[in-house]
Structure formats: C-alpha cells, structure tokens
Amino acid sequence: MAVIKIAIYQKNLHKRISPEEISKIQQSKAHFLILPEGFPHFFQSESPESATKHEKEYQDHLLEISESFPGVILGGSHYRKNEQGQLVSVLPIVQSLVLVDFYEKKSPSSLNEPGVTPGKTESIFIMGGLRFGLLVGEDLENKSIWDEFKKEDIEIIFYLSSADQKRSYEEDLTFFESLAKEKSVHIIRVCGPSEGKPARSLYASPSGINWKVGKIEEDKDVLKTLSVNVMRSYLL
Template sequence: MAVIKIAIYQKNLHKRFTHEEIVKIQQSKAHFLILPEGYPHLFQSVSPKEGTKHEKEYQDHILEISEKFSGVILGGSHYRNNENGKLVAALPIVQSLVLVDFYEKKTPNKTVDIEVKEGVTESIFIMGGLRFGLLLGEDIQNKAIWDEFKKENIEIIFHLDTAKPDRNYEDDLSDYEKLAKEKNIHLIRVCGPTDGKPARSLYASPSGINWKVGKIEEDKDVFKTLSVNVMRSYLL
C-alpha cells in the first residue's frame, strides 16, 4: 500500500493564480495537483474554435505553477487543434516545466463543445509512479472508458468536471458515492465556480464520501490536500 498526496484546487475558471496561491500549492508537497475542467478560461472566446487562439497563454499559466510545484499537474482543459488538425477539448499534463502529454475529451458536450471532435488519446496514464484514469466532463458517462478502466484494473480516477446547475448537491454526492462503491475505485472530482454555476469538488472511495466541499462553498475557491491509500496502481 502507498499513500499518495493529491492537491485539488476548486478555482474560479476566469481568475489567474496569484503568487500567494502558487506558494500554497508548493507548500502542500503533494504528488499531484488537479485543476477543474475549463481552467484557465481567462479570455471570453465566442466559440471553442476562437478559444484555440489562446492555447499558448493557457498553457503558460499552468507552467507558471510548475515553476514552484514539482509534482504532476493535471488540467484544467482548453480547446486546441491536435496533431491531426482536429478541434478537441484537451487536458494538459505538466511536470517539471514540461508539457508531457494531453488527454483529449472523448465525449464532447453537444451544447458547449460546438464543433469539437471526439478525442483519440488513451484514458490511462502513468505519472509519478501512479497508474490512473482521467475523465473530462461528460466522459464520466462513457461506457467504453469505464470498460477500459475495469479491464486494466485502474484504482484511482480523476474527474475534471463542471457541475451542472440543474442537479442538486445531494444527488451529486449520492451518485459519486454509489459509483465509487460499485466500481471499487477512488474517484476524485474537481470543479471550478463560474458564471453562477456551482462547484462541487469531492473525493469518493469504496467506503463512501471521504471529503466534499460544503454547500456554502459551491461558489468559492477551495484548496484541499488529500491522502489516498492505493493498493494496485502504485508502481514504485
């Protein structure tokens, strides 16, 4: 068994990290930092296609964190044209000032991800000695990804998400608790408040909900460091 320290930052999608916030991340000495789907969204693009113009600026802001934080940074996500020229929603994976890889969203949101194509990358990665699965937004409903996780015996899954305002707080908790128990996994979700939409970051395990933001924190920035015990997915 190994204990993995995972820092999650429920961060407003439109606000840059300050120097003080980056120092707070550094002092956590976590192995991983997880950021919300859509972070950073610092420019008001009218469409995903327009959003690709800011790809480098979004990545540069994530790299700013990596200057101080030596762990693996997952997220948030931004729109880009991949190596095949397809418009995708991509989750950057960064460590030690290097943009190591991307995870591409497999299940574009039909309302928000206009003209965005289905991603083609793997859903399972190995970083920091850990094998883990990634889900971006609606990917949590993608049966093919879950089948892959089951086949590969993935124990810990990070879900970078945007909470849906038409769902209530209790239903979100119940659904994640049920899913973690059913799949026998550690499921860590991180969201970011934006435009009046709630953010409901949480950590669900086979034993239930281990941590969650409170109802009064749905519209706030929240930083939390979790200690997760893994049996199968740790390689070192």
C-alpha cells in the same frame, strides 16, 4: 499500500492563480495538483474554435505553476488543434516545466462545444509512479472508457468537471458515492465556480464520501490536499 498526496484546487475558472496561491500549492508537498475542467478561461471566446488562439497563454500559466510545484499538474482543460488538425478539448499534463502529454476529451458536448471532435488519446496514464484514469466532463457517461478502466484494473480516477445542474448538492453526493462503490474505485472530482454555476469538488471511495466541499463553498475557491491510499496502482 502507498499513500498519495493529491492537491485539488476548486478554482474560479476566470481568475489566475496568484504567486501567493502558487506558494500555498508548493507548501502542500503534494504529488499531484488537479485543476478543474475549463480552467484557465481568461479570455471571452465566441466558440471553441476561436478559443484555440489562447492555447499558449493557458499553457504558460500552468508552466508558471510548475516553476514552483515539482509534482504532476493535471488540467484544467482548453481547446486546441491536435496533430491531425482536429479541434479537441484537452487536459494538459505538466511536470518539471515540461508539457508532457495531453488527454483529449472523448465525449464533447454537442450543445456546449460545437465543432469539437471526440478525442482519440488513451484514458489511462502513468505519471509520478501512479497509474490512473482521466475523465473530463461528459466522459463520465462514456461506457467504453469505464469498460477499459475495469479491464485494466484502474483504482484511481481524476475527474475534471463542472457541476451537473440537474442534481442538487445532496443528489450529487449520493450519485458519486454510489458510483465509487459500484466501480470499486477512488474518484477525485474537481470543479471550478463560474458565472453562478456551483462547484462541488469531492473525493469518493468504495467506502463512501471521504471529503467534499460544504454547501456554502459551492462558489468559493478551495485548495484541499487529500491523502489517498492505493493498493494496486503505485509503481515505485
């Protein structure tokens, strides 16, 4: 068994991470930092297509964090044109001042992400000695990804999302508690508050809800370091 330290930052999507906040992240001594879907989103864009012009600024902000934080940074997400010239929503993976890879969202929202193409990258990665699965937003409902996780015996999943407006705070907890038990996985979910939408970051394991933001914290920035025990996924 190995204990992995994971810092999750429920962070307002439209606000930069300040030098003081970066210092707190560094002090967490976490192996991983997880940022929400849609972070950073500093520029108002009319469409995902027009948002691609801010790609470098968003990546530079993550590299700025990586100057002080030696662990693996997952997230948040932004839009870019991939090597095939397709418009995709990507989760950048950064470590040691290097943009290592991208996870491309497999199930973009046709309503909220017009013109965005379903991603083709792998959903399973190995970084920092840990083998894990990634989900962004509507990927949670993608059966083929879950089938792959089961086949590959994935134990820990990082889920970057925004809160489901259709579920209440309590219903959200019940949903993720049931999902983690059903799939026998650890789900680390991180959201970011934005324009009045609630953020409900949490950690669900097969034994239940291990940590959650409080109901009064749905609109707050919350930095939390979790210790997660993994049995099968640690490679070092």
